[in-house]
Amino acid sequence: MCSGTGHTCGRKTDYAFEMACSNIRYGEGVTREIGMDLQNLSVRNVCLMTDSNLSRLPPVTAVLDSLARHGVKYECYDKVRVEPTDSSFKAAIDFAKKRDFDAYVAVGGGSVIDTCKAANLYACHPTADFLDFVNAPIGKGKPVTGTLKPLIAVPTTAGTGSETTGVAIFDFEDLKAKTGIASRSLRPTLGMVDPLHTLHMPARVAANSGFDVLCHALESYTALPYTMRSPCPTNPINRPAYQGSNPVSDVWAKHALRMVAKYLKRAVRDPDDVEARSSMHLASVFAGIGFGNAGVHLCHGMSYPIAGNVKTHKAKGYSVDHSLVPHGLSVVLTSPAVFAFTASMCPERHLEAAEILGADVRNVKAADAGSVLADTLRKILFDLEVEDGLAAVGYSKEDIPALVKGTIPQERVTKLAPRSHTEEDLTELFAASMKLF
Template sequence: MSAGLQHESVFTLEATQLKFGEGAVEELGWEIQRLGLKRIMLVADPVLRDYGVTDRVLAQIESGGATAEIYEDIAVEPTIGSFQKAADFAKGRDFDGFIGLGGGSTMDTAKVSNLIKVHGGEIMDYVNPPIGAGRKPPSPLLPLIAIPTTSGSGSEATTVAILDIPDLKVKTGISHRFMRPLLAIVDPDLARTTPGAVTASAGLDVVCHAAESYISKPFDKRDRPANPGERPPYQGSNPIADIWSMKALEFGGQFLARAVRDGDDLEARGTMMLGATMAGIGFGTAGCHIPHSCAYPIAGLKHAYTPAGYRTNHAFVPHGFSVIVTAPAAFRFTYDAAPEKHIKAAELLTGGPIDNPGPESLPRALTDLMKQVGAPSGIEELGYTEADIPDIIDGALKQQRLLVLAPKPPERGDLEAILKQSLKLW
């Protein structure tokens, strides 16, 4: 390698093993036996007991020759406190593996429990800087099997766990390659348990993951790391990540509205689950940027929105909604950095060529999809006014690990314009 080379010239793909298909969960016992697991912490969404899903998984764990202790104290949008409770549970027991059964909140809880179980320390030690210390785990974690029951976060394929820090009024993340699950078992039959409104939010997260990673700073425009160990998990767009992201965009445009309308439409729900995993592989390699950077303070600053479909009695903004509300304006801003990719993303979402393609093509496609699935019409509907925009910007600017991946770096004034346009989209 030339000593004078300043930009990155290498990208990597580190993907979770994937087992997909109707009935795939019935192979969990075989996988547990293959991995030699004996004492498992089963981190499960408590709602799944009502649908018999937890019992199905417990039967599979037993058939694989293992025992499990169940942890079900899951926060719908995890906080540092909820993560700590789960980590404390894990630390006090002799587990040799983890299973995360549920949505992104549950799988992220399993990831952090595994991290603290193996390497100790405080959760803030590992939170991404500048909010936390950004400590890197020095060695791999215990095997984690992720079994998603929603079609959104893609957490089964990523290195990241997202948490709310109420004292700082911000959401942020912990990210490291060792946190990626070893195996994802994605079974469309499990998606039957998800209400339509939850499917809408989760599916819009899929679409945003895919669009942001597809339209992120190219990997070879980043600075070269001093050594391979310092190469970040989020590396920027690259030819392999683009393949996963493009297919996830296509699936979102074709199947999300159907999946929201009919919980028994297994083709739509199953394809969206596969799309979530595909988007997870894409953004888990390339990364997200402006919409996710804005989403964390939007979700963390106020709790004035009560979403439909969630079994909780507290107000909160579902992650997919917090992300999608700024996406149209964000992609309007980034358009001139990669016009052809913006237009291609719009074509994938709409299923065909765009008439008079231009800066509004992708914002229009996203807004049309939001209307179809009943998403909030903007950040005003989530409880924010123009007076809140400076605080949202402050929170977004703390997400530098994401903002550096924007194909067009936003200044404070750019974020202000994006958020003003996002107050009311229609």
């Protein structure tokens, strides 16, 4: 399969995939153990990261109680921005660099966990330029060679799966588009998944977080197979975290879809439904393991400029003072158009996903797989009262060129789409997503 030199692969596409995942601990009230974990690591000074809203809520209180009970010294950084930017990343990095932290704790959603990953990375590489590790073509995409400090992630939303992955996403303000850093080295040492923390999510936060789980699972399951991804790495350190669909990720993605189908609507409609909120928390982990190794594709690639170019839209249920299209919402608004577009390349997978999500596919032809999955997604979104397309969050036809321009640099994910696409295709997908219902 590969040449005998041990340094080069004798084929253009990859022949192997690698599974990587954080250790995960799950259970109601498990946060009380975090002080003991840090003691067991023999740490002296912990960096606790969260955001200003969460800093006053029970999840952070539970962590602080455990740290105090076990005599763990810490400093708190609560200025994490919801939907972080390069500027907010740099502020957190600066905070970390000026102290001598030997462990990190992130309490929050993906914004907090991703910010903490970046702070840990650059504090451990103090001479690195910010763009050194940022994904190409925006950054240099250099591999991470140094060892990072232990990071314990305590997720408070059921969406990003950031507690399982080596990815940190941010808005690059100059380009008005999201990009990120992707390296297995960024993975948290431990993801402490305590379902009690999800009971504090407002309904819209639960919905948008759940949409991220939905798209993580759908995109990783329908991604280009790992054996078709190019180039074949000349060294295993260059094999990307996002490798394409593979047999192990498929298992996690499909199970996450089943849980979304069963529990998402319940979790949104009743915040006291502990079973539903707990199950969505687990679904987020499962989807995270899947996409953290397989990758995502067009919904995520197109979502980054949707979030980055936001004008005046302020999402309901979020305590922020800036315009915001939440990540999960920015991802799911294009999903009907995207999966109608990609279905021709692997119709059986699109049909299987539609069936898991509740569609009757017994007499459906392969040629109709895309429209069936798209209609199934529209029904879910309509039932959960999602904004009616990009127009409902402030975009018009005149914005499409800027949205396409912001998608083009997202090749780390868009190249994993099962169907190749042009700028004209992206233009049509954004146009088709202006209105959903």
